[in-house]
Amino acid sequence: MVDSHQKNLATFIHLSTFSRFIIPFGNFIGPIVLWAANKDKSEFVDQHGKQAINFQISVLLYAIIIGTISVPFFIFKLFRGLDVIDFHGFRDFHISLGEPSPLLYIGGGLGALAIIGFIVELALIVKASLSARDGLSYKYPLTINFLK
Numbered sequence: 001m002v003d004s005h006q007k008n009l010a011t012f013i014h015l016s017t018f019s020r021f022i023i024p025f026g027n028f029i030g031p032i033v034l035w036a037a038n039k040d041k042s043e044f045v046d047q048h049g050k051q052a053i054n055f056q057i058s059v060l061l062y063a064i065i066i067g068t069i070s071v072p073f074f075i076f077k078l079f080r081g082l083d084v085i086d087f088h089g090f091r092d093f094h095i096s097l098g099e100p101s102p103l104l105y106i107g108g109g110l111g112a113l114a115i116i117g118f119i120v121e122l123a124l125i126v127k128a129s130l131s132a133r134d135g136l137s138y139k140y141p142l143t144i145n146f147l148k
Contacts, residue, residue, distance in 0.1 A: 002044045002135045009038050010048035010132035017056055017125055027056050048132050050147040055128075055140040059121055062142075063114065070110035 016030025023029065035049025124140055131138035 002042075006042045006044045007133055007135050009034065009042070009045045011129050013045070013049050013052050014125055014129040014132055017052060028053070031056065047137055048128070051128065051138060051140055051143070054146050055124070055143045057146050058142065058144045061144070062117065066110055066114050066117075070107045070114075
């Protein structure tokens with residue numbers, strides 16, 4: 001039986017990820033501190049703490065991947081007009097940085113994907129918090145289980 005104290009702790013573990021808007025890396029510090037202090041007291045709190053931390057690590061990993069892919073597209077566009085970057089490496093493949101490049105559109109699309117991912121992340125955190133408040137277990141989608 002899950003009591004209200006355990007529900008509140010699990011809810012605050014999920015909501016503590018919003019502390020990143022105030023404290024750098026608060027989305028990691030808040031859940032880790034709350035989870036580490038209370039993981040031995042309740043299986044319910046332990047489960048929600050692991051889910052929140054795994055989700056934040058997964059989101060960071062996905063953001064690094066999207067950033068790593070999209071940054072070169074913007075850099076190519078920034079250096080337009082330089083002949084050094086004009087690339088003729090393959091037969092029919094040519095990158096011209098003097099005109100609007102498809103690379104810019106690809107990078108912009110990845111940026112839009114990052115914004116949509118951020119909004120979905122916020123919605124999932126709220127959904128997990130509401131599930132914890134109601135005493136239900138919650139599993140974030142697309143989460144890599146670093147902590148088992």
